[in-house]
Amino acid sequence: MPTDVAETAQSVSKLKQACDAAYALYPNSCSHAVWHVIKQYLPNQAWMSANALVEHMRGQAHWKIVPAGQVGRLAREGVLVVGGKSEATNGHVIVVYPGPDTTAGGYSYTRDGKAETLRTRGSYAPAMSTSLGSWPGAKSRGDKTIWDPWANDAKFAQVTFWQLVQ
């Protein structure tokens, strides 16, 4: 196996393991789950709330903004990419999970007391996402996409993605 291929495989494995562990350790806190992944790359990273982490990444040279359309490829190369959107109360942060792009939606949720399936739409990179809330699209160990936590095109367009540059 060529060295660069082997290195990529190793990077992907590290990212996947970090995401899987974060999902298991912090199923109810997006900021803690993302923090856990970041710590595997930046051991001195302090925990921050989602809003604070988004603000922090904006001002750091080692966090480079990347378009949403590129994050899947980067994750498949083993690069850590964090996505986030601030809110007036609690924002949300995710990690791009390494794997092939897949359709958003396709899972059940409750609407007006009835179980419904969110129609599949678009193709996006998978995500590692956890949440205190009950929205199923925000709970993903690579089985839902980076669109699903927000489940809305307009809101998703406001999500910023940062690639860790080391």
Place this chain on the structure above:
Amino acid sequence: MSAFAGWRACFAAASFLVAACAAQAHDFVNIPPALCVPVDRSVGLPAEMEPYRAAVRICAIAQQPPSVAAPVAAKVNLLSVFTDDYYKTLPADAAWRDFPLPMLVDATGRCLGRIPHLFPVDPPQELTISAGRWQRGTPHELRLKVQSPAVGGDSTLPSLHWNPRKGTYTPKNTTPSQDKTSCPQT
């Protein structure tokens, strides 16, 4: 029946059926989706809505419910693809379509602007439209509230304001690149 006559008949029926619910302070009223009515076959639709005709409904935006004795055509109406109607007869795994945004039209069918969110439902979001600041039967402001169970929760979209000079509804403080409320080019 001419297309224009079709519009008039359709709006009279919609106005008769749609009694906007007094739900907010001042003179704002919510547009109740349950009272929007299917469009008549004689009514011409914007080309982009034609493929979804069976699921298109028209909602009269009226301040007061018209009386039985004298149904009055609303000055402003909303044409919208009801996505629940569209999928009613389709299999559960039918994929989402890129539906056209709802369109505000006058009694002749002329486009007055667009609502930048599907109405009433873009799953899992639901949109509530409140019309207010009425002047001679025309709402001068449309407020848009989105309810969402997803991350980020509920939100408010920029209100649309009536511009009497242009004869259109436009949002305030929105850059052209963000604006989805313009009428399609004819």
